[in-house]
Amino acid sequence: MNAHYIANSGVQKIKPYVPGKPIEEVKQEFGLDKVIKMASNENCYGASETAKQAIRELTEQIHLYPHSLSSDFREKLSQLLQVDTEMITVGNGADGVLHNLGMTIVDQEDEFIIPETTFPLYSSIVRAMRGTVVTSRMDGLSIDTDDILERITDRTKAIFFCNPNNPTGDALPADRVHEFLKQVPDHILVVIDEAYIDFADRESTPESIRLFLSGMNNLFIIRTLSKIYGLAGVRLGYGIGDTELISLINRVKPPFDVSSIAQKAGVAALSDEQFRRYTLEKTNEEKRYFYSELTEMGLTWVPSQTNFILIDTGVDSKAVFENLQKHGIIIRPGKNFGLPTHIRVTLGTHEENVQFFEAFKKVLVTVTKSNDYIKAMDSKG
Ligand SMILES: Cc1ncc(COP(=O)(O)O)c(C=O)c1O
Numbered sequence: 001m002n003a004h005y006i007a008n009s010g011v012q013k014i015k016p017y018v019p020g021k022p023i024e025e026v027k028q029e030f031g032l033d034k035v036i037k038m039a040s041n042e043n044c045y046g047a048s049e050t051a052k053q054a055i056r057e058l059t060e061q062i063h064l065y066p067h068s069l070s071s072d073f074r075e076k077l078s079q080l081l082q083v084d085t086e087m088i089t090v091g092n093g094a095d096g097v098l099h100n101l102g103m104t105i106v107d108q109e110d111e112f113i114i115p116e117t118t119f120p121l122y123s124s125i126v127r128a129m130r131g132t133v134v135t136s137r138m139d140g141l142s143i144d145t146d147d148i149l150e151r152i153t154d155r156t157k158a159i160f161f162c163n164p165n166n167p168t169g170d171a172l173p174a175d176r177v178h179e180f181l182k183q184v185p186d187h188i189l190v191v192i193d194e195a196y197i198d199f200a201d202r203e204s205t206p207e208s209i210r211l212f213l214s215g216m217n218n219l220f221i222i223r224t225l226s227k228i229y230g231l232a233g234v235r236l237g238y239g240i241g242d243t244e245l246i247s248l249i250n251r252v253k254p255p256f257d258v259s260s261i262a263q264k265a266g267v268a269a270l271s272d273e274q275f276r277r278y279t280l281e282k283t284n285e286e287k288r289y290f291y292s293e294l295t296e297m298g299l300t301w302v303p304s305q306t307n308f309i310l311i312d313t314g315v316d317s318k319a320v321f322e323n324l325q326k327h328g329i330i331i332r333p334g335k336n337f338g339l340p341t342h343i344r345v346t347l348g349t350h351e352e353n354v355q356f357f358e359a360f361k362k363v364l365v366t367v368t369k370s371n372d373y374i375k376a377m378d379s380k381g
Contacts, residue, residue: 010130017120021330035328038346038356040232041166041196041308045282045349047230047265048275054268055234055261066260069250073258073266077238080270081209086243089250092257094195094224094237098125101220101239103252105189106131110157115143117168117337119193122160131157141168141302141310145180158189164196164204167337167344169304171204178206186218189245194221195237196306198228198276199283204305209240217242227307228279229269236262283307286347293357297364308346310334317343319367320360327359 004012020039027035070090078085091097098121106112106129113134114122123133134156136148148159164171172180184190192208212219220241226232236258239249269275290309294301302310313320320343321333334342348356 008128008130010127014124014127015120017124018336020332021325023330026325026328026330030326030328032328035330036348036352036355037330038348038352039330039332039344041227041306041346042232043227043230043279043307044347044352045230045275045279048269048272050272050275051229051231051265051269054264058261058264061260064260065256066258066263068255070258070263070266073236073263073270074238076267076270081240083209083213083240084243087240087246089239089241089246089253090258090263091237091239091253092262093226093232093235094193094222095121096235096257097222097237097239098122098191098193100249100253100257101191101222102126102129104245104249105157107157109155111153111155113148113151113156113159115148115160115162115165117141117165117339118143118160118162119166119195122162122191122193142170143172145172145176149180149183152185152188156188158191159184160191160193162193162195163206164194164200164305166195166306166308167310167332167334167339167342168302169196169306169308169310169344170302171200171305172206173203174206177208178211181206181211181216181219184218186216189218189220191220191222195224195227197223198280199307200305212240220245225266225269228276229266230275230279231262231265231269234259234262234265236266282349283347286350286353289350289353290345290347297361308344310339310342310344312342313364313367314341315364315367315371317341319370320363323363323366324359327355327363329356329359331356 023035023037073090074085074088077088091100102125106126108130110131111134112126112131113136115136117138126133134151136151138144143165208219208221220239222239224237300312317333317340318335321331324331332344
């Protein structure tokens, strides 16, 4: 059997997703006792104690299937966000919501507009379902909403719009987003991925839920509890959209895809406003520390509306990534995102960030020296 040809023609075209390297793997590879992961935009402050307690209390019930539609969690979200429970679908992380949505909406003749530099899962899902990906170009490192609008055709079914965007970390100003959304014909779905919206400042928060409730029912807003709520390991995300679309998604959603642990932890995490605020304040404090260090180093970066920063190292980002691992630090090289000199660094605790800069400064010297050496050798012929 040739397994490659067993896969459908869409799956054959998908590039494998490259996740952040696990800590244990780097420890083993480099014989290190301590490794800091700044690669997957997790919450470096952990998770809410209330959520952890809720998980502990559930251990006697794990032999039972979870509620298939996460009713308590949806109820909690409904109160918090002032949306009807019928407008909410829950998934195994935002990734799970994206998969369920993709299975529901993608047909073979359909086109999906996706910015060139964004979260890679959108195009994988569209391709797996054998839809057509239409790539929209970037305006520098920002999403170009005019270019998206120009690419709309009779076959466009949806637009994937990550705001704030990953891997760039920037968000478009709220008024620009409003203008853009107003111009999208209302039969086209706009999937707004707001995984990082809790980290964005007010001017960059388009209040998409309010827009949806005020009549823009072609919006589908995706959020996650993996970031500011620190629940990346339990897998919990949700989508908000038109009730009919939600009930169609629920036809294909695996009935028990969201564990009882995730549902319980989610309710508890949403109730712990103190932890959410703490994460936000600390993240903003550390962002300022990053900016001042980067300024001192004379490097450029994208002002971040998230818990990570995209930095232009000016040298080969893969070499920076590899050398940082030797110092026990895992980051993401931009090469995978089509940005050969950039690195994406998740903000850590202050102690971790200090260690990052100590290592980063040394690594830049090493990489620059080896570049100079290669150039000298090349010029010798
Ligand atoms: C933009 C974006 N969307 C979705 C996700 C997936 O989140 P989850 O952990 O809820 O699956 C991520 C994770 O990094 C992300 O960056």
